Amino acid sequence: MTQKPVAARRWRHALRDLEARKLRRRLRTVAGAGGRLVELDGQPVLNFSSNSYLGLADHPAMAEAARAAIARAGVGTGASRLIVGNHREHELLESELAAFHDRSAALLFNSGYNANVGTLQALADADDVIFSDALNHASIIDGCRLSRARVVVYPHNDTAALAERMKSEHGSARRMLVVTDSVFSMDGDRAPLAELSRLCSEFDAVLMADEAHASGALGPGGRGALAEAGVRAEVQIGTLGKGFGSFGAYVTGSSDLIEYLLNRARSFIFTTSLPVGVVAATRAALRLIQGEEGQARRACLHEHIEHFRAGLESLGLLVPDSGTTAIFPVMVRDDQAVMECSERLLSKGIYAQGIRPPTVPIGTARLRFTVMA
Numbered sequence: 343m344t345q346k347p348v349a350a351r352r353w354r355h356a357l358r359d360l361e362a363r364k365l366r367r368r369l370r371t372v373a374g375a376g377g378r379l380v381e382l383d384g385q386p387v388l389n390f391s392s393n394s395y396l397g398l399a400d401h402p403a404m405a406e407a408a409r410a411a412i413a414r415a416g417v418g419t420g421a422s423r424l425i426v427g428n429h430r431e432h433e434l435l436e437s438e439l440a441a442f443h444d445r446s447a448a449l450l451f452n453s454g455y456n457a458n459v460g461t462l463q464a465l466a467d468a469d470d471v472i473f474s475d476a477l478n479h480a481s482i483i484d485g486c487r488l489s490r491a492r493v494v495v496y497p498h499n500d501t502a503a504l505a506e507r508m509k510s511e512h513g514s515a516r517r518m519l520v521v522t523d524s525v526f527s528m529d530g531d532r533a534p535l536a537e538l539s540r541l542c543s544e545f546d547a548v549l550m551a552d553e554a555h556a557s558g559a560l561g562p563g564g565r566g567a568l569a570e571a572g573v574r575a576e577v578q579i580g581t582l583g584k585g586f587g588s589f590g591a592y593v594t595g596s597s598d599l600i601e602y603l604l605n606r607a608r609s610f611i612f613t614t615s616l617p618v619g620v621v622a623a624t625r626a627a628l629r630l631i632q633g634e635e636g637q638a639r640r641a642c643l644h645e646h647i648e649h650f651r652a653g654l655e656s657l658g659l660l661v662p663d664s665g666t667t668a669i670f671p672v673m674v675r676d677d678q679a680v681m682e683c684s685e686r687l688l689s690k691g692i693y694a695q696g697i698r699p700p701t702v703p704i705g706t707a708r709l710r711f712t713v714m715a
């Protein structure tokens with residue numbers, strides 16, 4: 343007879359179970375500025391696991407902007423945006439981001455995770471249907487759940503299947519919303535944005551696109567994959583912790599959308615606002631992204647993408663549909679083998695994260711390489 347674990351021991355039992363299934367995760371300690379080279383658990387390694395695609399995370403102009411803002415306004419804001427945590431710096435960044443995307447308004451969130459969760463929770467409820475790509479980011483999955491809407495998960499990038507499902511839901515759902523990553527975080531492929539936009543017009547649905555891996559790094563002027571495809575999503579999410587090299591996230595769209603989110607998105611309302619130093623650093627990042635330096639860094643990033651793509655292709659390791667963004671999956675498939683590959687690379691001074699289920703579907707364990715400018 344198996345004994346029920348005592349309450350206090352249940353976490354340890356659960357951890358042992360993860361350990362036995364080789365699924366236990368562990369932190370590694372990073373030292374240094376998080377650029378091309380980092381020190382990982384004391385060992386210097388080539389960093390193929392950062393999302394700071396333009397290499398801005400340790401840019402001196404951003405650090406200087408943060409220092410100046412902290413000297414002026416302190417480190418913490420002490421309250422949420424709607425109480426006494428709304429500084430001029432937040433408002434300036436929002437209007438600059440809106441202008442960057444040629445949209446009416448923008449709203450800052452404390453991270454991409456918070457932006458997706460809060461936006462989906464605010465925009466959909468139990469009478470609505472959300473259509474979500476099977477490979478969407480975990481924060482989108484969690485936002486769908488929090489909204490209490492009915493969620494239809496469609497096969498990855500399969501617009502024919504999506505059209506079928508939209509047709510059958512059209513009429514019964516009060517509102518329909520289609521949500522997708524614009525660049526998929528574990529596969530590095532792009533969403534068929536033009537076709538998704540066309541389907542949304544046909545069925546009077548809202549399109550929400552998450553540009554986490556495109557913001558600042560891809561598209562004309564770093565304005566993302568939507569701009570590159572010439573598509574407007576009614577709800578556009580951008581993140582500031584990846585290509586921007588800073589921290590936070592934003593939603594851009596119409597003024598009504600932004601006002602509505604400000605009133606209803608719980609992850610915006612019930613949280614302390616972003617530190618002013620972080621916001622000032624992000625404004626500096628946006629200036630770099632829009633200037634000559636950003637242009638040069640994007641050109642360099644694209645050279646590195648092309649170099650890496652050609653190398654993988656010549657080794658027969660290039661995954662179809664990848665190779666045009668900074669994210670390169672190298673399929674290993676077996677959960678244990680992928681961690682061994684990652685360890686072997688690490689012993690040669692190369693850090694590429696092994697990715698296993700549940701982060702990716704079962705049987706698709708992979709090494710994930712990202713390149714930077």
Ligand SMILES: *Cc1c(COP(=O)(O)O)cnc(C)c1O
Nearest residue numbers: 453454455479523527554581583
């Ligand atoms: C990283 C990521 C997020 C989360 O953004 P954070 O700012 O790191 O919380 C959201 N969506 C996608 C697609 C991502 O890859």
